[in-house]
Amino acid sequence: MTLPDDLARFVRATGPDHDPIQQEMADYADEHGFPTIGPGPGAVLRLLARLTAAESVFEFGSGYGYSASWFARGMDAGEIVLTEFDADELDMGRDFLARGDYAPDFAFVHGDAVAAVDDYDGPFDLVLIDHQKERYAEAFGKVREKVRPGGVVVADNVVAGPIDFPALVDYVAEGTGLPEDDDETAGIAHYLDTVRGDDAFETTVLPVGEGIAVSNRIE
Numbered sequence: 206m207t208l209p210d211d212l213a214r215f216v217r218a219t220g221p222d223h224d225p226i227q228q229e230m231a232d233y234a235d236e237h238g239f240p241t242i243g244p245g246p247g248a249v250l251r252l253l254a255r256l257t258a259a260e261s262v263f264e265f266g267s268g269y270g271y272s273a274s275w276f277a278r279g280m281d282a283g284e285i286v287l288t289e290f291d292a293d294e295l296d297m298g299r300d301f302l303a304r305g306d307y308a309p310d311f312a313f314v315h316g317d318a319v320a321a322v323d324d325y326d327g328p329f330d331l332v333l334i335d336h337q338k339e340r341y342a343e344a345f346g347k348v349r350e351k352v353r354p355g356g357v358v359v360a361d362n363v364v365a366g367p368i369d370f371p372a373l374v375d376y377v378a379e380g381t382g383l384p385e386d387d388d389e390t391a392g393i394a395h396y397l398d399t400v401r402g403d404d405a406f407e408t409t410v411l412p413v414g415e416g417i418a419v420s421n422r423i424e
């Protein structure tokens with residue numbers, strides 16, 4: 206379940222257009238069925254980059270750079286670290302982002318995102334979690350101390366994508382059990398429990414795209 210069609214169209218129509226490189230990326234996603242974060246959440250990434258005056262961003266799961274391009278559109282300087290275990294996607298990202306009109310530098314890390322974050326001390330202004338759903342909480346656990354106070358962690362796919370959303374609703378609203386053998390829904394449930402139970406962060410779910418959980422570090 207995502208936004209009702211007319212509301213999703215409205216958000217899209219009132220939101221920012223793709224730049225030319227993003228349009229190429231979006232066309233590729235349509236053609237190949239690649240699951241980018243999409244323009245609704247992308248516009249939120251740009252907004253957060255502006256609001257935090259972001260200069261340091263880390264992504265868990267970057268694909269070919271679509272989400273990074275949205276962060277970049279809200280930044281005047283700094284660096285975005287992209288992580289991806291598919292080397293071909295990362296190469297595409299290098300090409301797309303080099304051809305775009307973006308201010309920050311990009312660092313491309315090939316390999317496991319959750320291992321890669323160990324090589325960075327932060328502080329990060331913004332973090333995107335968009336890799337394996339069953340490892341979201343693990344990623345958050347590793348990065349939370351590296352997010353500066355006032356910084357924000359965004360996690361994608363909390364209302365749709367590879368998850369059983371009705372079961373997730375019952376779990377969070379009624380406390381019912383989760384389906385067995387569904388690691389992705391369990392991963393999102395565990396992630397939401399983790400960030401909502403962390404006193405250093407305030408978390409709000411925004412139902413744009415496939416749903417993002419936005420967690421602001423307050424202490």
Ligand SMILES: C[S@@+](CC[C@H](N)C(=O)[O-])C[C@H]1O[C@@H](n2cnc3c(N)ncnc32)[C@H](O)[C@@H]1O
Binds near residue numbers: 288317
């Ligand atoms: C849903 S896609 C989103 C990509 C990007 N954030 C975007 O919006 O276009 C997730 C990507 O994460 C990559 N991925 C999944 N688990 C990963 C991991 N542990 N380390 C690095 N990349 C990973 C996948 O190969 C895939 O390209």
